[in-house]
Amino acid sequence: MARSIQHRGEEPPRTSPPTLLSSxxxxxxxxxxxxxxxxxxxxSGRDFTWDYINRLTKFRETDGVGIFAKVTGKEFAEPHVLVIAQWRPPARNFVLELPAGIISPGETVEEVAVRELKEETGYAGRVVSASPELYNDQGTSTSCLNVVVAEVDADAPENAAPETEHEIGETIETLLLPIRGLRRRLDELKAEKGWGVCSRLYSLALGLQLGGGL
Amino acid sequence: MARSIQHRGEEPPRTSPPTLLSSxxxxxxxxxxxxxxxxxxxxSGRDFTWDYINRLTKFRETDGVGIFAKVTGKEFAEPHVLVIAQWRPPARNFVLELPAGIISPGETVEEVAVRELKEETGYAGRVVSASPELYNDQGTSTSCLNVVVAEVDADAPENAAPETEHEIGETIETLLLPIRGLRRRLDELKAEKGWGVCSRLYSLALGLQLGGGL
Incomplete structure (x- = not known):
């Protein structure tokens, strides 16, 4: 049950949202x-302005897909996850993040996930679940993505020699990290390499830790 | 061990990042x-341009704090988390997210966390861990935040009658949700209310589920 602090035990009141005067x-x-x-x-009748950016590559309610790809296989004693370190101009640095990509018109979330996972990491995988569209930075941007959980069988013939295919402006390194201890490993990689870390990847790692003492 | 797909079993090569020609x-x-x-x-010598936004409220390497506040007390059979539904102009909708705030000059991450938790939810809490700075949308923005884990004792005298204090432009409802089943509850709230959901909150809930079968 969702509960409001101001109204303990009841459904929260639907607060009146602001009215849009102009854009x-x-x-x-x-x-x-x-x-x-x-x-x-x-x-309460007070006016205010709000500045933000709108993605022009948004062809539907979402504009991107992030992929949590769980890798298993006979060479892995425990499940791993595919993480990329991508050079990002706004950060002027490599940023540790989930493989991800932009949705083109007509593509499904699952199609983008499978294609981008292959292009960015070289691995073939299959989607097992997908989130609804999620806001990346709702205070300053309309940018949305779906987070997908995928499974990768490292022993499958199509994964014998993973090859990546990067576009202009994409400088990407792929890492295979154990899911157990992922938060600690992200902290270490940031400290050792000086890389940035994505808030979605870190939040997922924090949840893994809080959920199971990993 | 971090491993590169292209160089299995070795440390990944440090790919040459692009050179900044002008900004x-x-x-x-x-x-x-x-x-x-x-x-x-x-x-490889190919030129490209990159558009993005820079936050002018960035006084240090990070500009905001998000708070995962675990609530326990005698009225709760199991731990809950404080989630807010905040009306966000870019979304033109309420968005389910973690309580969060912008860092002012001279403030520590812990000070912002305690202050914003109190202002946005009415609850007093204490910080138990903090992440490094994390990118919110590294493809299009310099926006960064620290994610903090806090504990709230609902039985403490200062939490007997939580009162919120919202700024102009802040329209916020506070929800107390059980940590167990958080991902499913976010899906339900989105479907029932039509609210948006923040990618960091959802990723944390996904991690909780994957980490412990919650």
Missing amino acids: STVETGSKWLEFKRDTLRDS | STVETGSKWLEFKRDTLRDS
């Missing part, structure tokens, strides 16, 4: 992102 | 975000 686009010449400015009035 | 700022008049455009050359 404008600031010209940037970008093919990928537009800069937006909304003016809003809150339920 | 410009597109004027938007925003107090909060600036729109940036980098021109880069990859290791």
Whole structure:
């Protein structure tokens, strides 16, 4: 049962959301992102503005897919996960993150997941579950992704010699990390290499630790 | 051990990152975000541009704090977590997320966590662990946060009558959700209420489920 702190034991009241008074686009010449400015009035009559970016590559309610790919096989004593270190211009650094990709028109979430996992890590996998669309940075962006859980059989013939296929602007290294102890390993990699870490990957690792003492 | 797929059993090679050729700022008049455009050359000599936003409220390597607050007390048969539904202009909707706040100059991560938890949910808590700074949307933004784990004793005298304190533009409802089954409950709330869901909160819930069969 969802409960409100102000109304213990009852369903939370549906607070009146702000009213959108106007929305404008600031010209940037970008093919990928537009800069937006909304003016809003809150339920007590106070006006405020809000700046954010909107992804122009959003063809449906979501625009990307992140893949948690669990790898098993006879050479692994315990399950591993595929993590990439991708060079990201905003970070001016490599960032440890889940393999991920942008959805093209007409593609399903599952198709993007299988394709991007293969392109970015070289591995073939199959999707076992998918989240609804999730906001990456809801204070400043419309950017959304689905998080997918996939299984990779490292012993399958198609995974005998994984080969990656990177696009222009993609500089990616692939790591296979044990799922047990993943949070600690991310902390170590950040400290050892000076790499950045993605908040979604870290939150997943934190959940693994809190959920099972991993 | 971190391993590269291309070099099984060895440390991954340090791929040559792109070289930054130039960086410009597109004027938007925003107090909060600036729109940036980098021109880069990859290791094979191909040039490309990258558009992204930079937070102007970044006073150190991170700019925000998200709080996973575990609530225990005699009225709870099992641990709960404080989740907020905050109205977010980019989403034009309520978004289910962890309580969070922006760091002001001179504040520590722990101070922000305790203050924002109190302001947004009404509860007093204490920080038990903190992540390093983590990227929220590293493809399009410099936005970073630390994820903090906090403990809340619902039986403590200061938590007898939790009162929230919201700023202009903040429309927030607080929910207390059981940690067990959190992923399923987020799916249900999205379906029942039509609310958005934050990717960090969902990834944490997915990790809890995968880590312990919750």
